[in-house]
Amino acid sequence: MEQHASNTVPSTLSGADLALLDRYWRAANYLSVGQIYLLDNPLLREPLKPEHIKPRLLGHWGTTPGLNFIYVHLNRMIRARDLDIIYMCGPGHGGPGMVANTYLEGTYSEIYPDISEDADGMQKLFRQFSFPGGIPSHAAPETPGSIHEGGELGYALVHAYGAAFDNPELTVACVVGDGEAETGPLAASWHSNKFLNPARDGAVLPILHLNGYKIANPTILARASNADLRDLFQGYGYQPFFVEGHEPADMHSKMAAAFDAVFDQIRDIQAKARSGGAGTPRWPMIVLRSPKGWTGPKEVDGKKVEGFWRAHQVPVSNCRGDDGHRKILEDWMRSYEPENLFDADGRLKDDLQALAPKGNRRMGANPHANGGLLRKELSVPNIGDYEIKIGDRGSQAVQSTEIFGQYLRDVLKLNAKNANFRIFGPDETDSNRLGSVFEATDRVWMENIEPYDVHLSRDGRVMEVLSEHLCQGWLEGYLLTGRHGLFSCYEAFIHIVDSMFNQHAKWLKVTRELAWRKPISSLNYLLTSHVWRQDHNGFSHQDPGFVDLVANKKADIVRIYLPPDANTLLWVGDHCLKTYDRVNVIVAGKQPEPQYLTMDEAIKHCKAGIGIWEWASNEDNTIAPDVIMACAGDVPTMETLAAVSLLREMIPDMKMRVVNVVDLLALQAKEQHPHGLEHGEFDRIFTKDKPVIFAYHGYPYLIHRLTYKRTNHENIHVRGFIEEGTTTTPFDMTVLNELDRFHLAIEAIERVPGLKEKVPDVLDRLHLKLAEHHAYVREYGEDMPEVRNWKWPAS
Template sequence: MTTPPVTATGPPAVALSEEELSRVDALWRAANYLSAGQIYLLDNPLLTEPLRAEHVKPRLLGHWGTSPGLNFVYAHLNRLISAHDVDMMFVTGPGHGGPALLANTWLEGSYPEVAPEAAQDAEGMRTLFRQFSFPGGVPSHVAPQVPGSIHEGGELGYSLAHAFGAAFDNPGLVVACVIGDGEAETGPLATGWHGNKFLDPARDGAVLPVLHLNGYKIANPTLLARIPGEELDDLLRGYGYDPYYVSGSDPVAMHQAMASALEAVLAGIRAIQSGGGPRPAWPMIVLRTPKGWTGPSEVDGKPVEGTWRAHQVPLPAVRENPRHLHALEAWLRSYRPEELFDASGAPVAEVTAVIPRGDRRMGANPHANGGLLLKPLRLPDIRAHAVTVKEPGGTGTEPTRVLGRYLRDVFSANDSARDFRLFGPDETASNRLDAVYEATAKAWQEATEPVDEHLARDGRVLEVLSEHQCQGWLEGYLLTGRHGLFSCYEAFVHIVDSMVNQHIKWLRVHREIPWRRPVASLNYLLTSHVWRQDHNGFSHQDPGFIDHVANKSSEVVRVYLPPDTNTLLSVAEHCLRSRDYVNVIVAGKNETPDWLGAEEAALHCARGAGIWEWACTFPYREPDVVLACAGDAPTIEVLAAVSLLRKHLPELAVRVVNVVDLMRLQPESEHPHGMSDREFDALFTPDRPVIFAYHGYPWLIHRLVYRRANHAGFHVRGYQEHGTTTTPFDMLVLNDMDRFRLVIDVIDRVPGLARTAGVVRQEMATARERHRHWIREHGEDLPEVRNWTWA
């Protein structure tokens, strides 16, 4: 295997002087000492006495293998920032890099500023060590508790996406992103390299990828560390990068090589940002070091440094095995802590000499605590976009098309701030949001053809056919203090299930940390949804993302199902103003009846759920049955069922309840938006049958209301995993949520109706059968369904 040498373009790199070399090496050794100490030590942090078993933690947790490489990169970036006054963030891709980032933020003082108990003295160092992966302490990954972090690294694959999201609309910012070679095997990371095709040198910041090849994952070698050097070089250049290579294990040679490479890289970034022309090849670094560099070379006769055995805890039996205890002490003392920390435990001047000051410290960079920089969006008045509703259902509009015009004006109102973006996987026009192109274009740095539309280097709509990238870009954008919206086909947003898990967990912890400032919410618009994917078929029919999100932290999660255009506008405005939430909005793009005027929609959305008096048969009488709905298609079917009940059973008292905010169904003890039992009973009654037509899987409604007094009276209709390429109404029939089925449910569940309304029930069943034959002959829905209007 051959490795290309370190290369440099532009001005010649300056070699480190003896003094600079000594300072960088001291900082690196100090960070390595602190990283190992966090994994092992409970006491005796400065090794002022011989190490004993009781000084070691009873449970050894953490990851050593990646830490020395991260410390090496961090130390050299510190030197670069100090020498050139660079505004830089640090994104840690390798999983469980917590020891390294905690060590470096402790040394630079940013961690003691937010955690005063971990002061820069012996007792503070003891606290730093003791708290790591310890009950009541901090996790082993780069969690929200670590200043300067926007990326945990525990779930691999998204570091580059987060880095590019942070760099968009942040001119002057350099986002250094260390990519572990295990992480580099993931699909999202492989796609993440393409972020450079969307980065505008004139208006965005820069991303500096550092591909750290230490050769091994938890138990296996890594692909990019084993392929020939020429093949790796071809791969990275094919992605559009100009790679610089730093490889070895001798500290002196490696310090000189890394400093030289970083000087060349920074010069390359600045040359790109001051120039023009076609898309440039952005510089990056490939760093090859041994896994567990500077740690034990072997343990119990087996090699450790440079192997997979260094991944977690190289010496696993320190308390029980005297040889391991002796090896640990020798390892820790090899960093010469007496030279790095004074008698009080504070880092000496040589250690801190290359560390930047103030906000230039990567742990104190305000972009990594985006709420410090967040400004409210300037939002247009939704009443200017609201549709006029003279009577419920008298007109129809395409909700997302109207929302697109609203978002166009959001872009225009925030044009100078450039702190709002729309993200989506090639679906902006398909989802009928294309009015935004009147205000901005799609970001595109590649060549264009005459047939292309709406492409520009400075566009603020980001489309790439990877939901992972859209999610990662948006998360990075939000966590650095901006605003955004992710529009996606409902069925395929599942691709980011794991990513939204992590973001929700991040926000849950972030909200509990006083020094973390609120950030803009992550807003999903899910459209092209299950009930109008009749043309694309079964593969495109899945409303389960709601279930996935509803299982998560109630402090963070919100789910909205607006039934028409004006409620969608009201919900969207609310979500764009909100902070520290994950908001899921599900809305159709096809023409939908307009039920509520602007004022009524705003009031209804504020309530989250309410009785639609105009749809009830006897609104001021105790109902015989409650017909409830959540979602646009279920709302139409419920109201069509009410029309049939008015015609066939005119004496029946029917109450219609529409739910916009799904979390309102939960008890107030379970969710901040939840209703009290009295509110719930006032809507749904404590004892009358409730037929609930729901957008998604019906069992979620049962889970949300299972504690209510009338839970046994709830009968929920929703998606039952029956789908195909068929007509829109047939999708409802296949899943038993059509209007005829709802009328049958009423007859079956209202006491006494089964004896008196048998003829009506039979008519409804006949209508369903007539529908089945009609669509197979004509290829479209029954005229009475296609032409139905509320009256």
């Protein structure tokens, strides 16, 4: 392997300055090791005994010394240049280092006064780490300065860019671990620089931390030559600076020089752009090569540890039961010379305390890492200005998302000055009928723009890239630093970010329990191009199961909405943009669909979440109806109403109640979800003993899961998506999944006791209609005229 040379000159810092940096780094390393191992004797005032060691050793050492090394050098840059920097810790197990550094700078004790800056506080700091009732091993929500937990790898860099958008004074230092660099989302994230405008956005400084190994194997990029890495990252649009070695004094000098160079370059890029300069900048980045487990034991039991994968987690594993292991640990910790770092009371010595930034310049106290502190309410227009005048119910077909797009256009206009709202999506804003937003802004694009390009500019506020991971990660970073946004996506492919949603929901769940973490704007999804209208895409684009995943999360975190028309979508969208600390999922089709409710009716209906549509029902209010025809989702609502109109014509004496569900989780019991209906109200709407034919947008089992505690659950019969479909007509999709009007009508007849025996001719007519449909679409390639042209009968 070639010898790697740095492309920076040594630092001009004095030997004394470098020695101070090294001592601060050793203090962070000492605290990191103590968190992994010690229950007591935090300052090693006596020889280590078995009872000083934790019975279960949990945590990760391998990446931590490199993270600490970066932190101390960032502190120097903040102090020297008065910079606004947050630290994005990509390596998943960097928790000991992040906790150690925020403790050294004083932030940790300010937030958690019980963890005081003395020997007693240090002992509690050590004990709590990865301990029952304590804190996790990652840079979790409990960790000051963190907006990225890193438990699941791949998202550090995309979060960093999301945080930097519209934050012109902020620099996000993002450490990318070499294990994380092997993931697909991280590989795509390097392209985020094509969307960062130096004139109005902040800066991201990627630091690729190559310590050679992941859990039990080498990493790909660590084995690449510097020449190959330089070519790779220059191709991505970066200028890499290499810092490498293992001797601390030499490495401190190299890192200080590299930081001076990259921060000079960032300053110059921004100054040029903000004075009217054009062109796409080549942003700097750092490639840091240091040994895994740096400064730890070289060998344990005759096996290589430092600079190898054995340093990844707990390098010395049996310190309670093995005297030799305990001696290795004690020698390791004493090598940092704690008596030269902490005073007699256990406080960091004054000359080292002076190295940390002050106040909000400390990375643990930076308000951008607690975005609720900076969040301002979004300015929104009056939804009444976009009301669809429905005329006769269901008589006109409107693209509901097109109307919502007009609303979003004006949200962008109202918040243009504050620059705190963006729309994210994978190249589908126009496709999803939100094109009105381009009357207010463009798509952001920092590469070349051709004269024939449409709606591209360097100042655009619509973020489009064909990576759902990037859209999700950008939005998360944007929200976590105090702003607002919306993610629009095809329903089937939102599954690509299932795990990212999961991580964000878990983050929100924890932060809601931390008083010092202030609320952030909700993560809002608009899922369209949904399962029931994939006319030209087919089976691969048919999957409504994202809502099933969402429904698994803590009840107070998630909301799922299925507005049936434009006015309900306007209320739901407006409501979601005003909420905080939630994940809101809105499912709404983009194709023309009937409009049912006036704006006043829509507002009342959406606030309730569930309601009886009396105008569509024909029940006798003095007695219970024969059947409840329930629906959730735009296509299921249309098919339910069509089934009701058929049954009213064919069986005039049959009494039906139509129930529409907008807020899906209102189906749960009140004790399960804050929006859940009281049992008495649920029984009033759905009755205690009458059959319920429930037409649902997604997989049927979810309705059963949400209603299993209800009195009438055994009489709820759900029809939804059953994994049938192809490239076919819209109505044929519903027929293939038995969600169509004919199947719903047949189900209703068969579920009302004694009815099917009375109307066999009606069942025959309905089955005949299904056969007629089957033949017609396969001959003509479109739905029957009576289906295409169906409208709710005028009253």
